[in-house]
Amino acid sequence: MINLLRQRQTGHIIKLLLYIILGGGMAALPVVIGSMYLHSGMGHVYGVSCVYADSGGGPRGDGSGPVGAEDGRREAKAGDKELEECLARAAALAAGYDYDAAIALLSDSAYAESAKAQAAVSEYRAVKSTLVRADPGAITHIFFHTLIMDPSKAFDGDAWEKKYWQVMVTGEEFQKILQSLYERGFVLVQMHDIAYETTAEDGSVCFKEGDIMLPPGKKALVMSQDDVCYYEYMEGDGFASRIVIGEDGRPACEMRLDDGSIAVGSYDLVPILEDFIDEHPDFSYRGARAVLTFTGYNGILGYRTAPSYVDIGYVDIGFDYEQEREDAARVAECLKACGYELASHTWGHRNMGLMPLEDFIRDTDQWEEQVEPLIGPCDIIAFPFGSDIGDWHPYDTKNERFQYLYSKGFRYFCNVDSSQYYIQIGEKHMRQGRRNIDGIRMYYDLPESGLGNGHLSDLFDVGEIYDRSRPLPVR
Ligand SMILES: [Zn+2]
Numbered sequence: 413m414i415n416l417l418r419q420r421q422t423g424h425i426i427k428l429l430l431y432i433i434l435g436g437g438m439a440a441l442p443v444v445i446g447s448m449y450l451h452s453g454m455g456h457v458y459g460v461s462c463v464y465a466d467s468g469g470g471p472r473g474d475g476s477g478p479v480g481a482e483d484g485r486r487e488a489k490a491g492d493k494e495l496e497e498c499l500a501r502a503a504a505l506a507a508g509y510d511y512d513a514a515i516a517l518l519s520d521s522a523y524a525e526s527a528k529a530q531a532a533v534s535e536y537r538a539v540k541s542t543l544v545r546a547d548p549g550a551i552t553h554i555f556f557h558t559l560i561m562d563p564s565k566a567f568d569g570d571a572w573e574k575k576y577w578q579v580m581v582t583g584e585e586f587q588k589i590l591q592s593l594y595e596r597g598f599v600l601v602q603m604h605d606i607a608y609e610t611t612a613e614d615g616s617v618c619f620k621e622g623d624i625m626l627p628p629g630k631k632a633l634v635m636s637q638d639d640v641c642y643y644e645y646m647e648g649d650g651f652a653s654r655i656v657i658g659e660d661g662r663p664a665c666e667m668r669l670d671d672g673s674i675a676v677g678s679y680d681l682v683p684i685l686e687d688f689i690d691e692h693p694d695f696s697y698r699g700a701r702a703v704l705t706f707t708g709y710n711g712i713l714g715y716r717t718a719p720s721y722v723d724i725g726y727v728d729i730g731f732d733y734e735q736e737r738e739d740a741a742r743v744a745e746c747l748k749a750c751g752y753e754l755a756s757h758t759w760g761h762r763n764m765g766l767m768p769l770e771d772f773i774r775d776t777d778q779w780e781e782q783v784e785p786l787i788g789p790c791d792i793i794a795f796p797f798g799s800d801i802g803d804w805h806p807y808d809t810k811n812e813r814f815q816y817l818y819s820k821g822f823r824y825f826c827n828v829d830s831s832q833y834y835i836q837i838g839e840k841h842m843r844q845g846r847r848n849i850d851g852i853r854m855y856y857d858l859p860e861s862g863l864g865n866g867h868l869s870d871l872f873d874v875g876e877i878y879d880r881s882r883p884l885p886v887r
Contacts, residue, residue, distance in 0.1 A: 495529070499528060515533050518533050546625075550832075550833045551601070552870070553634040554847045555638055555846045556581055556636075556637050556681060556850070558651050558652070559679075561650055566582075570649075583684065590685070590688045592872035594692055597630045599694070599697050600696050601633065602697075602751070605698070608620060619838060619840055621837060634846075636702055639707060642713070657742065663682050682702070700751050702753075703752070703755050703792060704755065706756065708778065711740065713743050715736045717733075756792065759776075759782070761796045763799040789821060791823040795827055798827060801814055801817070806836050807825070807838060831845060847867075851882065855882075855885055
């Protein structure tokens with residue numbers, strides 16, 4: 413199964429870091445610290461401060477220790493250590509393609525004159541001069557659903573098997589997809605990197621194209637995961653049950669094992685992606701992760717946060733509704749700090765283009781009242797069922813559905829589209845088509861399906877990804 417032991421991996425990183433700090437392996441430092449830094453949501457170097465504090469060598473002094481030459485050597489050592497820390501933080505920024513910040517960090521530091529800092533600055537300047545701006549109109553967006561972690565349970569012939577086969581990808585398939593995307597030069601970016609709202613000097617608001625700068629050969633990519641709710645119907649079918657904050661402060665998943673115990677580990681897209689970026693910090697542009705979308709009717713992130721759970725009397729069996737909402741909000745905060753963008757998928761998983769306007773408004777209001785307080789202000793909506801509130805032409809912004817969603821703060825609108833790119837940047841919004849990566853799409857890309865569509869060939873070789881132990885379609 414997937415590499416489940418995040419804790420073990422973190423321990424390994426800390427050990428490696430100690431080894432590096434205490435004398436060897438400088439070459440590995442940028443990557444290791446890079447991955448730790450990127451996990452911090454760009455705030456501080458994750459875990460490093462405590463590692464440094466612990467690696468001081470022996471008990472804390474009381475101020476009456478040795479004096480003279482030894483003191484001088486100690487000070488020099490401390491200075492070296494701080495310089496290395498500074499270089500490592502710069503390397504982490506550079507690993508995420510933020511060369512300006514890396515250069516500024518070193519140039520503004522107390523070590524600006526040191527040979528090592530100057531060499532690093534020249535290197536970052538040299539790389540920066542080769543960067544190419546990603547065309548905001550040519551950025552692929554792919555999406556997944558919850559990953560099947562135990563295919564034997566998902567494909568067990570029950571009523572849900574066909575649906576899982578059609579719309580879901582297994583954990584192992586996903587890991588292979590990540591590897592292929594990485595090898596082909598894709599780099600995760602946020603939707604907010606592609607275009608963003610800005611206020612002009614006259615106070616008017618407009619959307620502006622972003623400048624995503626990547627080395628030649630690298631390609632920007634948006635990834636999303638829909639329905640990150642761990643619906644009730646999925647219980648016992650080989651999926652995680654919810655996202656939690658692991659002991660290391662990062663997102664992990666809980667999953668119920670056959671013996672009834674609950675394991676915590678990399679049981680869905682989020683922690684698997686975290687593991688991957690640990691190893692490949694250059695898969696993430698400036699800390700970007702995926703977009704996660706939520707309905708509300710079964711709660712979010714595996715927490716039963718919908719008011720219906722109070723109404724049906726869960727409270728009577730010890731279910732603490734308020735605690736559930738608090739926990740969900742904490743996990744949402746942790747995900748945002750890690751670089752995830754959180755989005756609406758409507759309250760009731762509804763077809764927002766076809767449903768009566770009255771229902772459309774009610775659904776939108778319900779999502780805003782019940783889900784937005786848990787995840788914070790939200791400006792992205794991904795429409796279920798590949799529906800949309802307009803045809804393929806740029807939105808008519810007089811369209812009352814567009815106006816209603818806009819009035820609720822939505823600026824990014826996603827439909828489903830199999831084209832490689834589908835981006836429209838309007839005056840006050842952005843619209844992007846998303847490509848479904850799932851069983852049905854992969855199967856009909858396989859030569860043995862008789863179609864061999866090739867829809868996914870820019871992303872991966874489906875013949876190498878598809879798990880052929882899946883049942884045949886429509887069994
Ligand atoms: Zn959905």
